[in-house]
Amino acid sequence: MREIEVFIDTEEIAEFFFHELAKRGFVPSEEEVDELADITFDYLLKKCIIDEQEEEE
Known part of the structure; x- marks a missing residue:
């Protein structure tokens, strides 16, 4: 898998x-809507669809 x-x-x-x-x-x-966005992000993390990385400044 790529x-x-x-x-x-x-x-x-x-x-x-x-x-x-x-x-x-x-x-x-x-x-x-901010709460919904945070919940969606947390869901994607929990399902291992994404990995969280800190933003570079």
Whole structure:
């Protein structure tokens, strides 16, 4: 199996959830979509789909 490098941005996930929920008639708060993004990231880590790396400054 080939390994590929994928970058997961929780801010991008939060924005995606906000737009998708809004299209479905929900009006989530910024805090709610941030929590959903964090939960999604944690899920991907738990399922070993991604590995967490610290950001370089």
